Amino acid sequence: MTLRLPVACLLAATLLAGCADPPNKEMDQAQGAIDAARAAGADKYATTEYTAATDALKRAQDAVGQRDYRQALQEALDSREHAQNAAREAADSQAQVRGEVERDMAQIAALIAQANSRLAAASRSRVPRRTVDASRKTLAAVDDSVQKAGTAMKADDYLAAKADLQGVREQITQAIAALEPPGAQSSRRSR
Numbered sequence: 001m002t003l004r005l006p007v008a009c010l011l012a013a014t015l016l017a018g019c020a021d022p023p024n025k026e027m028d029q030a031q032g033a034i035d036a037a038r039a040a041g042a043d044k045y046a047t048t049e050y051t052a053a054t055d056a057l058k059r060a061q062d063a064v065g066q067r068d069y070r071q072a073l074q075e076a077l078d079s080r081e082h083a084q085n086a087a088r089e090a091a092d093s094q095a096q097v098r099g100e101v102e103r104d105m106a107q108i109a110a111l112i113a114q115a116n117s118r119l120a121a122a123s124r125s126r127v128p129r130r131t132v133d134a135s136r137k138t139l140a141a142v143d144d145s146v147q148k149a150g151t152a153m154k155a156d157d158y159l160a161a162k163a164d165l166q167g168v169r170e171q172i173t174q175a176i177a178a179l180e181p182p183g184a185q186s187s188r189r190s191r
Helices: 004-018 024-039 047-065 069-124 129-154 158-164 168-178 182-190
Strands: none
Touching: 024 047, 024 069, 047 069, 069 129, 069 158, 069 168, 129 158, 129 168
């Protein structure tokens, strides 16, 4: 018991002395972690953790302004932890979105090939010209969306690529269905 009291007093004195100055080192580390998280795409792919990191750093700066260095230290450490979590979460999320976009692009490429084949056959069959022209127009719009998505992927902006591909599969599927010869559509409905 007598040994614990001096150790506790020494620990308390160390904590008080450690909080006599602003935690500049810890705040700089937090800012560095936030910068690294932003570079990893956390502002897009891990917004909750990234926002928590920037908010905690702001609170740390406010606490320094109020000379509450203990609170500033706690907020700076919290900010750094959130920023590191944001960087990890962003990397995971970015890889997941990239995989989804790559799968979508592969599926869309197969559908485009099918649509082009159906378009060539429709031009030779009894499909009305305005239907063929409408399908060509739809496929041209789809091609533009796919090109934009490809450009976004090259820039590592997978969220933009995903947005560019939104609804593209449905457009191609509708264009393919519209290109069926008139006899095939009516026989399919009667089943």
